[in-house]
Amino acid sequence: MNHNSPDTAPLSPLPHTGTDRFREALRQVRGEAMITGLAALSLHGFASAPPPGLIDRVDVLVARTRRLRSTGRIRVLRTAELPQPAEIDALAVAPVPRALADAVAALSDAGVVRRLLTEAVSGGHCEPGAVVRELSRARLLTRPHVVDAVDALLAEGRAVAEQRLYEMVREFGLPDPLWNVDLRLPGGPHLGGLDAYWPDQAVAVELDTRAPRQDDDALWSEYTRKREHLERLGITVVHLTPRKLREAMDQQATVVRTALMAASDRQPAAYVVVLPR
Structure with missing residues (x-):
């Protein structure tokens, strides 16, 4: 007899191709959830994010009360309040500022962080203030390479304005x-x-x-x-x-x-x- 609830059952291996992997991650998590992090930025069309087929780990944002466990291919991120998702390719996807913060939290490469943040503005995805608010909420503005990237983001934002x-x-x-x-x-x-x-x-x-x-x-x-x-x-x-x-x-x-x-x-x-x- 299986006593595992949907929230505590182990997550299964993911498919190997592109958005199928993202779709399967959401299916396994069930309930209210959305793709976030680098996978979400890829779906939003960021040139500086890897294409869907090259993203091995899928970040999935869920409510804090969910008791899901991360696996090697699915990383479960919990939040007190889920943002309003965008719908891309029939997938629930975190808005760009939140996806950026979740991606940056796991990145240590200053060049990658800088390219992602500046593209958010230069590509017309969002305003600098929205990004800085999310980075602040995630307590990422104490990291020197993030602070440097924010300075570049603000300069790009002024140039665009x-x-x-x-x-x-x-x-x-x-x-x-x-x-x-x-x-x-x-x-x-x-x-x-x-x-x-x-x-x-x-x-x-x-x-x-x-x-x-x-x-x-x-x-x-x-x-x-x-x-x-x-x-x-x-x-x-x-x-x-x-x-x-x-x-x-x-x-x-x-x-x-x-x-x-x-x-x-x-x-x-x-x-x-x-x-x-």
Whole structure:
């Protein structure tokens, strides 16, 4: 008589080919579960992840209450709260930020970690902040090679956001601004750097490319102080996030256009010196 429950029964060997292995892993685990880690990134189309047929071990994410045991070919990862999965090839697959965190937790190769994280942004899979939140939740930001990779991720995220800002100005017929400038009062203090500035209308755009980190509150206070100072001088500051530019570029173009059109109704701004950044 077999007293094993589905959650405690040994897991069987997996097939040898591609997504069949992933499908069989989910079938054996039963219940609510999803593919995560490198296997999930492969399914999401990451060029820097091995193709499905070359992934020997399949990571499967399940609820913490499940009593499944890992085997040589299936690694069971437990979580207090399962994320909403994506469906790829009829498979439940962890979203990219969670799959990245689960993959990075098992990787020690700094180059591989860096390539995976930067591709998440350059490939348009997700925003940097979502990745950093998952890495922080998994307590991976204390590992030096992960911290280095996060720095590369944030740099890539800013480059992508700047490219989207250029695209927005071009595609929606906005007047050309001065790009990447510093503002100063004549003979006075530095007022801060801006991603785009229309001097005739005294309208500025600043990209918020912060990522969740321990100094986030201090950085936000710095953003706020700069914005308030510029607005006291009569300069309108439009704050854009990479996510808004990606998901609703037309709406952000309307916000900027409205600010430019409203310039004639405002009091003239104080004179400022504009320098290249």
